[in-house]
Amino acid sequence: MKKILLSSFCLSLILTAGIYGNGQNEGMLDIGLAMPETHVERWQNDGASLVEEATAKGYKAEVAFGDADQSKQNQQIQDFITKGAKLLVIGSVNEGVGSVVSDAAREGIEVIAYDRLIVNSADYDYYITFDNFKVGQFQGKGIVEGLKLDSATQTKYITLFAGSPTDNNANFFFDGAMSVLKPYIESGVLKVVGPAPMSSMDKSNFTKIATENWRADVAKARMENLLNNDAKDVVLDAVLAPNDTLARAIIEACMTDAKYDSTEKLPVVTGQDGEVASVKYIRDGKQYMTVFKDTRQLAKAAILLADAIIKDQTPNIPGARMDTTSYNTGKKVVKSFLLEPIMVTKDNYKKVFIDSGYYSADELQ
Incomplete structure (x- = not known):
């Protein structure tokens, strides 16, 4: 079963430092991954999935969790910039992230807004989320x-x-x-x-x-x-x-x-x-x-988008619909890639979660 689960070691890092990655705490960094917090379970899984997908493509990636504190997240993003990140994937806490997005733009660092539109900013071009x-x-x-x-x-x-x-x-x-x-x-x-x-x-x-x-x-x-x-x-x-x-x-x-x-x-x-x-x-x-919203697929799509941007290629994201008109930050319309969600009730939960391998039968005992 292919499913991203946080190890106790990773979870410990989240709780203590709010950050983990593939060992590159020093030196150059390719992709910085900023997630908003950990008290909603999905963000922990998103962070782990993004690191896995980026690492599988050969990138040095690091994720930080902002504990629902925009000032803390801004500092984490500044650290990514200092480490020489080529691209940032940001699930923001709130619009206060705009100042470091501007800093990234001045450094020529591309930004992907991840699942949360970064409003009141004209300093990035890409947004990836579900519909x-x-x-x-x-x-x-x-x-x-x-x-x-x-x-x-x-x-x-x-x-x-x-x-x-x-x-x-x-x-x-x-x-x-x-x-x-x-x-x-x-x-x-x-x-x-x-x-x-x-x-x-x-x-x-x-x-x-x-x-x-x-x-x-x-x-x-x-x-x-x-x-x-x-x-x-x-x-x-x-x-x-x-x-x-x-x-x-x-x-x-x-x-x-x-x-x-x-x-x-x-x-x-x-x-x-x-x-x-x-x-x-x-x-x-x-x-x-x-x-x-299968965040495994969102993470995969985000890293495919990141890979295309870093390589200066036209993004091709299977399973995502590109929308160039709907998502206005208040300063500009950004290119948005939208994945499809699935409605789940008692009638289809086994098919959606167990048959797909997202959860094992034991996890739902």
């Missing part, structure tokens, strides 16, 4: 299917959560979901409990449902507050949760409330990332769905 609007559409579709909204005869109640306000992807996820859910809300078959932005452009309300730094404790506390206040006198049928980490925190909060004290009573809860704990929740009926 994040479609991720949100899948989450909306999960709620429609889970609640059988097309045949519903009674009003269903939903509450809305969004990702970090500093992560541009949170806007795409939410807007994709609302493109599916808005008609049901407008018809009255779906009623929003709590703040009810219809798009991420409604900043005053979107801020109220956003979750700082994608933190599970923030989402859990907000859900507990909702259950004790806005949702006190209703039974929630669904929760739009933007990723698996937050989904599980929301479900944990629900399970402390007598109205949702069994699996059968839990609301339909969405997710994203295919984290092993959430796949188990889906199998057990606690979480309705997730959206799987």
